[in-house]
Amino acid sequence: YRELRLENIKNNIVELKSKGYQDKDICVLTNQNKYATEIVSFLIKNGYHIISSESLLLKNSPEVRMIIAFFKLLLNTGNQIQLANFIENLLVIQNNQMSFHKVYTEASSQLENGIDRLMMHLSYPTVKEEEMSGLSVYELTEYAVSNLFGEINNNIFLHFFLDFAYDYQHMGDGSLASFVEYWEKKCDKTYITMPDGVNAIQVMTIHKAKGLKFESVILDFIPRNDKTTRKDYWTDLELDGFSELQATMLPLVKDLEFVDLEHIYAEEEEKTELDLLNMIYVAFTRPVSALFILSQKKEKSQNRFTSYIQNFLTKQALKPDETEYEFGELKKREKKKEEKQKQQKNKRIVLKDMLSASWKGRIKVAPSEPVFWELISSTPADVYGNLVHKMLSEVFVHTDVKKVVTRYLLSGIIDEHEAMRIQHLIENVVNHKELKAYYNNDVLIKNETEIITLKNGNRTIHRPDRVVIQDDELIIIDYKTGEKNDMHTEQISEYAGYFNKLGYENVKKMLVYLNEAIEVLSV
Known part of the structure; x- marks a missing residue:
């Protein structure tokens, strides 16, 4: 029946x-x-063309399941279950009638020699583990799409999976393991949205x-x-x-x-x-x-x-x-009049293919942020100081530290050694006994807020590194590298004077010296 x-x-x-x-x-x-x-x-x-929760569920796509299995193999090369998942979906996509057991057994012996050898055996010679090292989650997903399914691809499930990876990259910690874990939590409720x-x-x-x-x-x-x-x-x-x-x-x-x-x-x-x-x-x-x-x-x-x-x-x-x-x-x-009008109005442009090619080697990006330009002309000490200042300007609460450092690491601005060093330094700042209270959600925080002053018709912009408002007290925090200097005291006192004129009577001034040992000087 x-x-x-x-x-x-x-x-x-x-x-x-x-x-x-x-x-x-x-x-x-x-x-x-x-x-x-x-x-x-x-x-x-x-x-037939079908719309249903089952047919629109992203995880029901063999291409998506194949990429997830591929990612899990990257995380654990010896994972035989994921190798089986990869091959099972590969045979479905290729409509290949070969024996699963035969393909799996041969592939399993190749996997012992690494991902590159496995991919070569499965006719994916362009997949290189070395090329994937250091790629962000989105870049790695795009790499997998283009190398496993071709640079020109109009598979709607892959389009939406790329969107899924892109959205995750802006809220996760950037690691592949976390992305796979996030996918496992969301895959049962992630659908293609249809117009x-x-x-x-x-x-x-x-x-x-x-x-x-x-x-x-x-x-x-x-x-x-x-x-x-x-x-x-x-x-x-x-x-x-x-x-x-x-x-x-x-x-x-x-x-x-x-x-x-x-x-x-x-x-x-x-x-x-x-x-x-x-x-x-x-x-x-x-x-x-x-x-x-x-x-x-x-x-x-x-x-x-x-x-x-x-x-x-x-x-x-x-x-x-x-x-x-x-x-x-x-x-x-018979079609109703309004249906005909709606059909004429809703003419759509159909995306026939999706070009997915690496931008590396094709274009050069010239960063606009001063801290990056100084990599060309400044001394290493100046570069380091400006870089730490830039990263601290993006840290509002203590939980931001790891996210900021990871973002700079993935963008290629710093390497892993520098990331560990800078993360240790910034964590020492936000966890310092005199500063800890000013890096949580209980206070109002303004990083690099601008104060505009007018003197003799000329406007001047002043930017304290960090301004915190706690109850009726305003705290100015300014980061410094190198040796102490009287000019530092004069500068932060000048900032305090401006805030006094804005109506803040209770102003606290703190200079933070970012050396091997964090030193906090109350002015």
Whole structure:
């Protein structure tokens, strides 16, 4: 029956389309997710465009699953499960009829010699582990897309997966391991978003169709056994000699009548029947013009749904031995005027391919930030001081330190050794006993806030490194490198004078010297 009903669904679609119904006018409803998945798979194989939560789920794409398996292999080269996942999806994508066991066994022996050897064996000679070193999550994803599936690619799942990687890169810590972990948390709820008006058949469960309407509905209702919604029932006990046994769980079966609890089973049966009636009501009231119902009539035993249908047919004086019944006439559907206007208005440009090629070697980027230009002309000490100042300007609270350092590391501005050194320095600043209170969310923080002064008609801009407002106190923090200098004291005192003029009476001044040992000087 399961296979026959799929053919009947296809025949219903053919009949609807012969009467002028478009794909977007058709919705297939079923009563369980597993049946929806069956229908989606069957219709896609038969060349239909489908929209459903199952078909739009990003993780259902073999290309996406293949990339995730590839990432997990990069993290753990010896992971045989991920090698199997990679090969399984590879064979699906290539529509390759080769034995999975044979391909897997050969690949497993190559994996012992590293990723490069494995990729070469699987006909991906352009994939090089050395080239992937130091790439950001997004760049690595784009590298995988272009090298595994070609630089010109219009696979919508890969487009959305690239968007997923791009969005993560702006909120995660940048590591591949964290990205894979984030994917595992989100993959069950990450869907492709489709624009309104896409001409595709919708497939969904009856439950998800609540509140919606469709021009035509094909209802695939596979009868379930007449089981109650719940299988078990908890009840209190008062048994002589068993005082410690105060409650027990009993099966919800008809045999409850032997312990005087038949009313519990009866109540549950009523709830189950009401749930079924609600489901039938939702399904039968979704279509506007046409409803097709597919179900199975069993010879030996009738379930509730087929009993309802059978009783209806009997009241209509129809022959009970027939396999198909038709009420009304499926008329040819004419497009409404507003539909034609909307169709003309919503002309879309279809993206035929996606160019994904590395920009390295093609363009040169000239950074505009002064700290980067000074890499060319300044002494190493000046560069280091300016770089630390720039990074501190991006640290608002103590939890920002690692994110800022990681961002500079991934951008190639600093190497791993420098990253460790600078992170240690900045953490010493934000955790310093005299400064710690000024790097949390309980205070108002302004980094490099501007003060504009006017003297003799000339405007001057002053930028204290950090200004913190805590209750009625304003704290000025200025970072310095090198030896102490009287000019530092004069400068921060000048800043304080400006804030006094702005109405801040209680101003605290702190100079922070960024040497091997952090030194804080209150002025």
